[in-house]
Amino acid sequence: xxxxxxxxxxxxxxxxxxxxxxxxxxxxxxxxxxxxxxxxxxxxxxxxxxxxxxxxxxxxxxxxxxxxxxxxxxxxxxxxxxxxxxxxxxxxxxxxxxxxxxxxxxxxxxxxxxxxxxxxxxxxxxxxxxxxxxxxxxxxxxxxxxxxxxxxxxxxxxxxxxxxxxxxxxxxxxxxxxxxxxxxxxxxxxxxxxxxxxxxxxxxxxxxxxxxxxxxxxxxxxxxxxxxxxxxxxxxxxxxxxxxxxxxxxxxxxxxxxxxxxxxxxxxxxxxxxxxxxxxxxxxxxxxxxxxxxxxxxxxxxxxxxxxxxxxx
Amino acid sequence: xxxxxxxxxxxxxxxxxxxxxxxxxxxxxxxxxxxxxxxxxxxxxxxxxxxxxxxxxxxxxxxxxxxxxxxxxxxxxxxxxxxxxxxxxxxxxxxxxxxxxxxxxxxxxxxxxxxxxxxxxxxxxxxxxxxxxxxxxxxxxxxxxxxxxxxxxxxxxxxxxxxxxxxxxxxxxxxxxxxxxxxxxxxxxxxxxxxxxxxxxxxxxxxxxxxxxxxxxxxxxxxxxxxxxxxxxxxxxxxxxxxxxxxxxxxxxxxxxxxxxxxxxxxxxxxxxxxxxxxxxxxxx
Numbered sequence: 001x002x003x004x005x006x007x008x009x010x011x012x013x014x015x016x017x018x019x020x021x022x023x024x025x026x027x028x029x030x031x032x033x034x035x036x037x038x039x040x041x042x043x044x045x046x047x048x049x050x051x052x053x054x055x056x057x058x059x060x061x062x063x064x065x066x067x068x069x070x071x072x073x074x075x076x077x078x079x080x081x082x083x084x085x086x087x088x089x090x091x092x093x094x095x096x097x098x099x100x101x102x103x104x105x106x107x108x109x110x111x112x113x114x115x116x117x118x119x120x121x122x123x124x125x126x127x128x129x130x131x132x133x134x135x136x137x138x139x140x141x142x143x144x145x146x147x148x149x150x151x152x153x154x155x156x157x158x159x160x161x162x163x164x165x166x167x168x169x170x171x172x173x174x175x176x177x178x179x180x181x182x183x184x185x186x187x188x189x190x191x192x193x194x195x196x197x198x199x200x201x202x203x204x205x206x207x208x209x210x211x212x213x214x215x216x217x218x219x220x221x222x223x224x225x226x227x228x229x230x231x232x233x234x235x236x237x238x239x240x241x242x243x244x245x246x247x248x249x250x251x252x253x254x255x256x257x258x259x260x261x262x263x264x265x266x267x268x269x270x271x272x273x274x275x276x277x278x279x280x281x282x283x284x285x286x287x288x289x290x291x292x293x294x295x296x297x298x299x300x301x302x303x304x305x306x307x308x309x310x311x312x313x
Numbered sequence: 314x315x316x317x318x319x320x321x322x323x324x325x326x327x328x329x330x331x332x333x334x335x336x337x338x339x340x341x342x343x344x345x346x347x348x349x350x351x352x353x354x355x356x357x358x359x360x361x362x363x364x365x366x367x368x369x370x371x372x373x374x375x376x377x378x379x380x381x382x383x384x385x386x387x388x389x390x391x392x393x394x395x396x397x398x399x400x401x402x403x404x405x406x407x408x409x410x411x412x413x414x415x416x417x418x419x420x421x422x423x424x425x426x427x428x429x430x431x432x433x434x435x436x437x438x439x440x441x442x443x444x445x446x447x448x449x450x451x452x453x454x455x456x457x458x459x460x461x462x463x464x465x466x467x468x469x470x471x472x473x474x475x476x477x478x479x480x481x482x483x484x485x486x487x488x489x490x491x492x493x494x495x496x497x498x499x500x501x502x503x504x505x506x507x508x509x510x511x512x513x514x515x516x517x518x519x520x521x522x523x524x525x526x527x528x529x530x531x532x533x534x535x536x537x538x539x540x541x542x543x544x545x546x547x548x549x550x551x552x553x554x555x556x557x558x559x560x561x562x563x564x565x566x567x568x569x570x571x572x573x574x575x576x577x578x579x580x581x582x583x584x585x586x587x588x589x590x591x592x593x594x595x596x597x598x
Contacts, residue, residue, distance in 0.1 A: 038438065049440055145344060147347075148344070152342065249432050
């Protein structure tokens with residue numbers, strides 16, 4: 001009880017903005033209050049709406065607590081969750097979101113690891129240029145870059161024209177609006193998120209370990225698998241999380257490049273709100289997506305904190 | 314260095330160069346395609362049929378895109394500024410104060426919007442705003458609500474950029490200032506702030522472009538009459554290819570490239586100047 005009383009007293013006496021630690025308290029309080037209002041409270045409201053009734057007239061959702069004849073009634077509606085659990089389509093969509101996110105992460109790792117590795121092993125004088133070339137696309141519109149793939153992968157698009165001109169195929173390949181175009185777009189958009197943490201990790205590596213391994217008779221490939229890869233584990237985790245978590249809920253890329261059969265949870269959520277106008281359902285889907293990505297997010301945060309702690313020592 | 318490994322390292326070097334070139338080709342192909350085909354005279358898919366500035370002139374009379382662009386600029390300016398202020402506060406709290414109540418939760422909340430899918434952030438903000446409107450009668454969805462969403466997202470990015478600069482900055486500078494009698498706020502304004510101006514500028518530019526480009530949050534948080542440029546582009550891109558969009562793309566890429574190159578040159582100059590001063594300060598007379 002004491003800390004709460006203390007907090008209340010501090011609030012009332014305004015000690016936190018007048019006292020000795022005033023600067024520190026303001027620096028912490030301002031972003032905390034903003035995050036509470038713009039991040040935490042909205043999630044609590046979503047949770048609440050996901051458990052409430054749609055039927056009440058005038059209000060978009062019913063109250064959880066009601067007071068009737070001296071009895072407080074807590075009404076929790078779990079029908080939405082039961083519906084999601086029973087409906088195969090939702091389950092399939094969750095699974096297929098996870099599948100596309102996993103495929104994207106794996107391909108990004110396969111392309112991005114050697115890329116980051118060769119960047120880190122390039123001459124120190126050209127490393128900043130290589131780095132800037134990876135960063136530069138970040139500064140140009142993500143939306144427009146994804147849109148450009150429509151023109152490249154279309155039936156009469158650039159890639160098909162090229163393949164026909166080279167005589168590789170006679171008929172244009174159907175690539176647009178398939179899971180292929182979706183994966184190309186996702187890998188394209190998220191590749192820099194894999195490269196950057198890996199590069200930051202690999203460039204810091206102590207090369208003496210590799211020399212020691214070579215002296216002890218390891219072949220370059222052995223040294224790579226048994227020294228470089230384990231040492232870059234934290235970079236791999238960071239990159240994988242930065243690609244995997246946002247791609248589970250990706251909306252823009254599936255909408256522009258995916259086909260009708262490429263199920264993604266972000267699109268279902270969007271439709272539930274904008275097309276079906278079903279708030280409670282949209283909220284329930286949101287809650288389940290958050291639960292789904294909470295585990296990788298916790299891993300990411302733990303990694304980030306380890307890294308922060310490492311930087312300060 | 315090593316013996317008899319020349320053939321191997323030669324191969325490795327060329328493999329590395331090849332991999333990097335293909336990777337960069339992949340990253341830049343869509344950008345090149347957009348620029349080249351913005352000068353295409355035909356409307357047909359991506360079939361080249363001659364050089365033309367037709368789409369640029371059509372763009373100039375496209376009021377939907379032009380007014381959307383003005384609105385996007387305004388929102389981007391507002392949200393970049395507020396994101397950098399809030400992000401700097403958060404970064405400062407995380408680097409300077411190792412222990413305070415709720416630090417773990419605070420740290421998680423600051424970085425969560427970086428990875429949280431935007432559909433989720435957008436929907437939860439929207440449902441909160443709608444609930445608020447039911448109870449208090451405000452706010453209407455529009456510029457201010459988009460600003461709120463973009464600030465939340467931008468703050469996370471700004472915090473990361475500023476935090477990494479603060480961690481690089483040696484503690485000894487601040488400690489020396491304290492020893493010389495600076496008060497905490499003097500340390501901040503006289504020592505810390507001048508040292509992180511570059512990071513603040515980078516963070517501002519980054520959050521500015523993020524806001525200028527955002528589709529999902531804007532779609533959830535916009536109201537009638539607040540259609541930003543990405544929303545216009547997105548609704549056209551969903552329907553198919555629109556050569557005017559290529560022209561918009563080419564223009565934004567041009568503007569951004571100029572800005573980034575100028576900024577990089579300025580950074581390099583400032584860095585060289587600082588190094589010169591440092592080496593001058595440390596050379597004994």
